[in-house]
Amino acid sequence: MPQTKHAITDVQPLLHGHLPQLAARSPDAHKGRFGHLLVIGGDRGFGGAALLSAESALRSGAGMVSLATRLEHVPAALARLPEVMTVGVASANQLMGLLEKISVIVIGPGLGDASWGKSLLSVAANASQPQVWDADALNQLATGSVSLPANCVITPHPGEAARLLGLSTAEVQADRLKVARALSQKFNAVAILKGAGSLIASPDGRVSRCDQGHPAMATAGLGDVLAGLVGALLAQGMPAYEASCLAVWLHATAGDRQGTFGRGLAASDLIPAIRQLLEEQSPCLK
Ligand SMILES: NC(=O)C1=CN([C@@H]2O[C@H](COP(=O)(O)OP(=O)(O)OC[C@H]3O[C@@H](n4cnc5c(N)ncnc54)[C@H](O)[C@@H]3O)[C@@H](O)[C@H]2O)[C@@H](O)CC1
Numbered sequence: 242m243p244q245t246k247h248a249i250t251d252v253q254p255l256l257h258g259h260l261p262q263l264a265a266r267s268p269d270a271h272k273g274r275f276g277h278l279l280v281i282g283g284d285r286g287f288g289g290a291a292l293l294s295a296e297s298a299l300r301s302g303a304g305m306v307s308l309a310t311r312l313e314h315v316p317a318a319l320a321r322l323p324e325v326m327t328v329g330v331a332s333a334n335q336l337m338g339l340l341e342k343i344s345v346i347v348i349g350p351g352l353g354d355a356s357w358g359k360s361l362l363s364v365a366a367n368a369s370q371p372q373v374w375d376a377d378a379l380n381q382l383a384t385g386s387v388s389l390p391a392n393c394v395i396t397p398h399p400g401e402a403a404r405l406l407g408l409s410t411a412e413v414q415a416d417r418l419k420v421a422r423a424l425s426q427k428f429n430a431v432a433i434l435k436g437a438g439s440l441i442a443s444p445d446g447r448v449s450r451c452d453q454g455h456p457a458m459a460t461a462g463l464g465d466v467l468a469g470l471v472g473a474l475l476a477q478g479m480p481a482y483e484a485s486c487l488a489v490w491l492h493a494t495a496g497d498r499q500g501t502f503g504r505g506l507a508a509s510d511l512i513p514a515i516r517q518l519l520e521e522q523s524p525c526l527k
Pocket residue numbers: 286287288289290291349350351352353376377398399400401410414435436437461462464465
């Protein structure tokens with residue numbers, strides 16, 4: 242159906258068989274064709290959040306993944322993810338050079354609310370690449386101290402959505418559709434309102450709902466995995482709304498599969514399940 246700007250359309254359920262797909266890769270594919278994604282985050286105490294996003298992006302097909310994090314997190318990051326180009330950054334200046342080589346930015350997981358994270362966010366806010374803003378990037382956005390650049394996906398959970406709109410979490414949950422639409426309009430960005438029945442709203446009026454997902458997903462780090470996955474699909478050339486819809490469906494459906502094992506799901510368990518689903522849904526080779 243053709244979309245008109247700001248039209249109020251029905252909510253579309255995300256249905257297997259009607260999802261956006263990544264094109265199969267040609268046999269002579271090389272890493273330079275599938276984007277270079279930079280994850281920025283991981284202040285002291287939250288180093289794992291940025292690692293989860295980087296691992297998720299790597300395992301979802303981004304051509305290259307870099308990670309800018311606290312210097313003291315570099316050895317652990319290299320030990321876990323040698324494929325990821327991890328750089329310790331102490332200040333915003335060190336980030337500027339890195340940005341020249343990057344095609345997509347994922348910022349926020351574990352970024353914190355201290356001056357380190359704020360200065361890195363101010364650099365990203367002035368960058369022109371498509372971006373995913375998550376977690377503490379959204380908390381900074383909510384304070385009004387920084388503006389969202391164009392071409393962004395924002396991924397708030399209900400607590401973050403409440404801060405962004407000056408509501409309570411209960412008010413967000415009471416009318417999630419209205420909130421998802423309000424977020425996409427206010428920030429002129431694709432908004433993923435997370436939680437059971439995640440909603441994806443585009444500023445052009447399109448809204449989708451994901452009916453997949455499992456209560457075993459109620460555990461820390463799952464949002465970091467989603468942010469990396471959205472970024473990886475953007476890096477592979479998918480437009481923001483389509484990338485957000487596919488990422489939410491893959492993430493929630495992987496949650497359904499892993500949920501069959503019950504409580505105790507770790508966020509990193511979801512990553513191989515997402516990889517398998519992505520291959521089933523968008524085979525790498527025809
Ligand atoms: N391994 C790590 O290093 C991790 C670090 N994390 C980081 O921890 C920091 C704090 O993030 P948090 O999200 O924990 O803290 P927040 O204070 O932003 O959010 C938690 C609160 O939001 C509300 N909320 C969230 N989801 C909800 C839902 N589905 N329904 C109703 N209410 C809901 C609840 O009130 C909840 O207590 C961030 O920097 C984040 O990136 C997290 O990503 C978890 C993993």
